[in-house]
Amino acid sequence: MPRSQAGQTVEPEACKLWIHCNSCCALFCDKKHTFFLLACHHVFCERCVKVSAGRTPSDAPIFECSTCRRSVRGRQLTNSMPNHFKQLFHPEPFTIGNDFVETFQRGNHRHFDKYKERKELEMDKLSKDIEVAKSVCQKRFLEAQMLRVERKKLMQRSRYIKAEVANRKAEMHRMAQAYRSRSLTSQSSSSAQCSVRGRPRGRGTATQSSSRRRSKESRESAKRQQITSFIHPPNHSFDL
Template sequence: MATKLPAINIKPGASAPSMTTSDPEAPNLWIHCNSCCEQYVQKKSKFFLLACHHVACDKCVKVCAGRTPTDAPVFECPVCRNKVRGRQVNNTMPSNFKQFFHPEPFSLNIEFITTFQMANHRHFDRVKEKKGAKAHKLQKDVDLAKSICQKGYCNLEIMRVERQKLSQRIRQIKIQVAKQKEENEKEKRLAAEICYGIQTQPKSGSGHGQERLRAKTVSPINKHCRNTSITSSSSSQKHKQVTSFRHQSNNSFNL
């Protein structure tokens, strides 16, 4: 059973202004599949006008076999699920069906055709509004994701600058540590030369100068050894000199 389209009140003799545009496909922009909303002007699919007054493309409509092979094809409408006859939308379709897609329906003074086109216009406008709301929501999500990415990028830039500063500080510390190690090694070498008397001899100079340098560069160990030998000899001499008790001065006292 065919579904009835909502009726609109039109004054007799009223006509809409003609659509003047440079695009020849502009009057047909409202023709679309009532199921998937694919437009007729895209020329990607075949469109059918069904007896239930719905328009469907060949991707959405289902063809049912007739009683005999010679019967006209029967289509299952994707909107109302009725099995109805249909006609392909093209220039070869009968004129009484082609009038449904007239570019100026108000000039025909046929209320049924005007109602059909207005219903398709409203359906197409609702689809555009839904897609527009979805696109607006997606744009908000994109803007939010963009702001989050910008904040993350700013944080990464700050961390990158801090990393560069830290790496530069690490290089400076390594240089300081290397210099400190060199200074410590120099001090150790000098201490070893002083302790063990390892000194480089001068390239030029008399023998007396060399002897003086050798006398001046006596290691503290040798000095310590000499001092210990002197103290030991003096203590041994003192020990040898003591042969009896030391007599103190006579101080009278009572026990």
């Protein structure tokens, strides 16, 4: 937009808002590009029109219209352009009594209105897409929050399981140590008993063993003295 000397933004005149490029719809009031009026009564900016030189250097350039596909002459939109061309952009065409000027401006108005309608539809579609994307993002955000909570629970559960495993390992280690200590204690007690059995016996034990030996020998001699044949009583013969 044009700016005043004080640096403040100046709104363009409403009577110039309809002047636009018939191809890219760039506005003439923005003063960003040079505009041309072609003999086919189409308006284009310098980016959307193709220019070729005339037959001689004095000839006017030839423009290739991208709307009607014709090679025609053209004029740059300036204040120094001929009056009959400049009247086409008159701010109040109804005052000059020229129907062609009104038709020209009305056609450009309709073309620009269609362009604005297309842009409005695109904006509506984009706003709907943004709403859908917003709802999807909100849904994904809630799912991510739920997953974060679930992750925290699983981490706590894993820490609890690791602690339980460590406690069980420690308990098994203590049990193994206790078992080894008991086995060592039993082995030491058994070795002590064996050493006690291997020691020489005292007098009491010797007399007991001798008495047992004597009783055993007497029993064996009694067994040997037993009669194993028939007993014959003594023969006392006498006469009757």
